[in-house]
Each structure stands twice: as C-alpha cells, then as structure tokens.
Amino acid sequence: MDVLIIGAGPAGMFAAEKLANETDHKITVIEMGKESTFRKCQTQSMDLCTQCDPCEIYAGIGGAGALSDGKLNLTPNIGGDPESIHHTPKEVECYISKVDEVFLKYGADTEVYGVDEDDLSFLSRKASSNDIEFISGKQRHMGSDRTPLIMDKFYKDLKAKGVKFYTKTKIEVIEVRGKKFVAHSKDKEFVGDYLIVAPGRAGAYWFRTQARNLGITNQYGPIDVGVRAEFPATIYEPVEDIMYDAKFKLYTSTYDDMVRTFCTNPKGFVTEERYPDFVMVNGHAKKEEKSENTNLAILSRIELTDPVEDTTEYGRSIARLATTIGGGKPILQRFKDLETGRRSTWGRIKRSQIKPTLKSVTPGDISMALPHRIVTNIVEAVERLDSVIEGIASDSTLIYAPEIKFYDTKYPVTKYMETNIPNLFVTGDASGHSRGIVYAAVTGILAAEGIISKS
Numbered sequence: 001m002d003v004l005i006i007g008a009g010p011a012g013m014f015a016a017e018k019l020a021n022e023t024d025h026k027i028t029v030i031e032m033g034k035e036s037t038f039r040k041c042q043t044q045s046m047d048l049c050t051q052c053d054p055c056e057i058y059a060g061i062g063g064a065g066a067l068s069d070g071k072l073n074l075t076p077n078i079g080g081d082p083e084s085i086h087h088t089p090k091e092v093e094c095y096i097s098k099v100d101e102v103f104l105k106y107g108a109d110t111e112v113y114g115v116d117e118d119d120l121s122f123l124s125r126k127a128s129s130n131d132i133e134f135i136s137g138k139q140r141h142m143g144s145d146r147t148p149l150i151m152d153k154f155y156k157d158l159k160a161k162g163v164k165f166y167t168k169t170k171i172e173v174i175e176v177r178g179k180k181f182v183a184h185s186k187d188k189e190f191v192g193d194y195l196i197v198a199p200g201r202a203g204a205y206w207f208r209t210q211a212r213n214l215g216i217t218n219q220y221g222p223i224d225v226g227v228r229a230e231f232p233a234t235i236y237e238p239v240e241d242i243m244y245d246a247k248f249k250l251y252t253s254t255y256d257d258m259v260r261t262f263c264t265n266p267k268g269f270v271t272e273e274r275y276p277d278f279v280m281v282n283g284h285a286k287k288e289e290k291s292e293n294t295n296l297a298i299l300s301r302i303e304l305t306d307p308v309e310d311t312t313e314y315g316r317s318i319a320r321l322a323t324t325i326g327g328g329k330p331i332l333q334r335f336k337d338l339e340t341g342r343r344s345t346w347g348r349i350k351r352s353q354i355k356p357t358l359k360s361v362t363p364g365d366i367s368m369a370l371p372h373r374i375v376t377n378i379v380e381a382v383e384r385l386d387s388v389i390e391g392i393a394s395d396s397t398l399i400y401a402p403e404i405k406f407y408d409t410k411y412p413v414t415k416y417m418e419t420n421i422p423n424l425f426v427t428g429d430a431s432g433h434s435r436g437i438v439y440a441a442v443t444g445i446l447a448a449e450g451i452i453s454k455s
C-alpha cells in the first residue's frame with residue numbers, strides 16, 4: 001500500500017517512523033521546505049528569515065519543530081487535550097514517553113526540568129495566592145542550535161529505512177480519485193491509498209481550503225492573540241530553577257478573559273515568523289549561545305460565536321493590521337509606554353537597560369494594532385504576573401507584537417486522527433489538536449496506528 005504524508009514536521013516524521021518500523025508500506029513524505037541542515041536560519045541569524053521563501057523557520061525537514069527552541073513538554077497537560085483525541089491522559093503519557101525515547105536516541109539532552117515536587121508546590125502556592133494557575137510538567141530542552149541536528153539524524157534514519165522524501169515540493173491540491181488520494185504539486189502528482197496531512201501552522205490555512213473542497217468536517221475554536229515580552233534573564237532565574245518553561249494562566253479583572261503565558265525562552269532570542277501577508281513574533285533559546293534576556297508569550301484567548309465564528313480570519317486581519325502599522329515589521333514598545341498610551345521611539349528604547357534581541361522591528365504603539373480588549377488584558381496580565389515573575393512589570397520590559405497562535409480550525413477525528421473521509425488523517429498543529437512538538441508527534445503516531453489497524 002502507498003502512504004502519502006504531506007509535511008515533514010514532528011507529526012509527519014513520527015508517523016513515517018512508526019509505519020517504516022512496523023509495515024512494508026511504501027511511504028512518501030512531501031515537504032515544501034529544504035533539508036534541515038540547509039535551512040539558513042539554523043546557522044545564521046533568525047532575522048535572515050525575511051529573505052527566505054517559504055520562511056525557513058517553519059518550513060523544511062523537521063518542520064517548525066526543527067528550528068524551534070526544542071522544548072519538549074513531557075506531560076499530557078501541555079500542548080494538547082487528551083479528550084479531544086479520545087484518549088485518557090495516561091494513554092497520552094505512554095505515547096509521550098515513546099516520543100521522548102526517539103528524541104533521546106537522536107541526541108536530545110538528558111537533563112529534565114520540572115521534577116522537584118517541593119519547588120513546584122512552592123511556585124504553585126505563590127501563583128494561586130495571586131489568582132494565577134501554575135501548570136507544571138516535566139520538560140526537556142533541546143535548544144534551537146541542536147534541534148536541527150537531532151531532526152537531521154532522524155531524517156537520515158528514516159531515509160535509510162526506505163522512506164522516500166521529496167523536499168522543495170509544495171502540495172497545492174489534494175484530490176480524491178476513486179479510492180485513491182492524489183496530491184498535486186506544480187509539476188508532479190503523488191498517488192496514495194492513505195493520506196496523512198501534517199502541514200503544521202504554516203500549512204493550516206492552505207489545508208482549510210482543501211478540507212472544504214473535500215468535504216472534511218471542521219469546527220472553529222478559540223485563538224490566542226497577544227504579544228511577546230522580553231526582560232532581563234535574572235528576573236526569571238528563580239522560576240527557571242523550578243521549571244524551565246513555566247506556564248501561568250489567569251483571568252483578567254476587567255473582561256474576565258483567559259490570558260496565559262506560553263513558550264518561555266530563558267536567555268533566549270525573540271524572532272520573527274514571517275508569512276506571505278503578515279509578520280508575527282516568536283521566541284527560541286539555544287543550548288550554547290545565550291542572550292542576557294528571557295522572553296515569553298502573553299496571549300489572550302478569543303472565542304467568537306455569532307454572527308462570526310471564523311477566528312482564523314479575525315486573527316489574520318489583526319496580524320495584517322499590525323504588519324501595516326509596523327511598516328512590514330513587528331512592533332516594539334516599552335511596557336511603560338504601552339501602559340500610558342504613548343508611542344515608543346528608538347530613543348526611549350535605547351535609554352532603557354534592556355537591549356532587544358530582535359532588531360528588525362518598528363518602535364511604535366501596540367494599541368494602534370491590537371484590539372483594546374486584548375491590550376487591556378495584556379497590561380493587566382503583566383501587572384499580575386509580577387507577583388510570580390518579580391520585575392516583569394518594570395517600565396523597560398519590552399513588548400513585541402503581534403504573537404498569534406492559530407489552533408482554531410479543529411477537525412473532528414477518531415482516536416486515530418482519521419477524518420470523516422476514510423483513510424484521510426489530519427495530524428499535528430494543522431489538525432487543531434496539538435500546540436507543540438510532542439503532541440504533534442503523538443498525533444502522527446496515532447495516524448500511523450490507524451493505518452496499521454486497517455492493514
């Protein structure tokens with residue numbers, strides 16, 4: 001049987017691995033980006049991403065996962081929801097251990113964070129006394145400098161096992177032809193008995209159109225819109241000693257909206273995430289090279305019901321507006337300026353003690369770009385978070401915008417990630433069921449198990 005996999009991120013690669021190990025199916029992985037070691041952003045400045053098409057931070061062998069910070073969240077509580085994929089947390093934990101074993105085999109650091117119960121309960125108490133929820137869990141950090149090498153070893157091993165990869169090949173249209181799936185690139189046609197779609201966030205919008213044309217059922221969920229805060233690394237050290245990427249969640253007093261911190265990068269770097277019609281920010285940290293700053297995302301959850309449910313379009317229009325206000329670059333503002341409704345200038349930013357790690361930005365006024373409700377939520381959240389990350393609400397904390405997480409188009413799936421079209425599986429971040437490397441990989445394994453169960 002022929003299995004086609006679109007996208008070589010963690011979801012696609014873990015699906016390929018399971019199938020290559022346990023079946024004699026012919027597996028073809030089609031990836032629009034390059035091989036991980038040829039992706040420029042890995043060896044040079046992430047800022048070079050502006051010159052790549054598609055953006056090499058998120059496209060290429062290893063997916064966004066290969067050029068990400070490589071923080072592995074080894075708990076079912078972070079990065080997905082067991083219930084939405086019809087598994088118990090215990091079952092997901094088993095899959096997570098399998099994913100972890102693979103990363104360790106290819107060279108992930110053996111050190112784990114977030115395991116000292118006394119420290120975790122101390123932080124949890126401190127957070128809850130300020131009405132903040134602390135979400136803890138075991139973590140491993142591979143680092144954005146080492147992750148591409150780990151993914152490259154994984155890729156070479158898959159090739160040695162007979163998995164056929166096509167790089168720099170973008171699938172434009174998916175067609176169902178009788179009982180077969182046909183994936184069309186500009187100049188090639190791939191035919192398979194099974195199709196695993198794993199195009200990540202970069203391909204989620206493209207897949208939405210394909211899904212509509214194919215009659216795949218979908219639902220809309222919330223999106224997270226916000227900013228990335230950057231502050232001196234010393235401020236975060238007491239928390240980092242307890243959990244490398246601590247997750248905090250709170251409800252704001254004005255709107256009672258949920259705001260959460262996400263993707264903390266101790267001594268890391270803020271980076272851009274460039275898409276064809278807008279630019280956003282993200283962050284990463286390396287194992288070897290350290291900056292003097294720590295960054296984290298602060299995201300406000302948005303749900304739409306009536307008359308508009310399509311949160312993707314809403315999020316995209318915010319991203320486009322922010323990109324217009326920023327003159328094609330992310331906007332940078334000091335926290336004090338955001339709080340007082342004043343535009344930041346390079347003069348004011350240079351006077352403060354924190355040097356931005358992302359230079360290709362426009363000092364400006366984030367309240368011109370993000371809805372008032374989100375700005376209010378962000379300001380309140382930063383002020384409240386100061387009780388657990390002491391100093392984060394200082395005047396000179398740098399705020400970059402926009403950071404938006406699109407996980408909103410969710411496809412109802414079976415426990416094997418199969419859609420309402422038999423033999424078509426949707427996995428990883430594009431499925432709406434994962435928000436990180438480990439869960440994406442788990443959904444890939446589940447799809448592979450689905451195919452194995454039919455063989």
Ligand SMILES: Cc1cc2nc3c(=O)[nH]c(=O)nc-3n(C[C@H](O)[C@H](O)[C@H](O)COP(=O)(O)OP(=O)(O)OC[C@H]3O[C@@H](n4cnc5c(N)ncnc54)[C@H](O)[C@@H]3O)c2cc1C
Pocket residue numbers: 006007008009010011012030031032033057058059060061062063064065066067068069070071072073079169170171172198199200201202203204206263271273282283284427428429430434435436437438440441
């Ligand atoms: C800067 C940054 C830092 C991050 N840090 C972390 C972190 O520390 N920890 C964590 O857990 N998560 C992190 N993430 C998120 C993580 O990278 C993703 O959640 C994860 O990679 C999702 O895996 P995936 O396989 O679903 O998709 P992806 O990894 O996005 O891979 C999808 C692949 O599909 C390809 N593709 C898309 N459309 C097509 C098409 N039409 N034809 C062919 N190929 C296509 C893309 O080029 C891409 O290579 C980070 C993300 C970024 C951008």
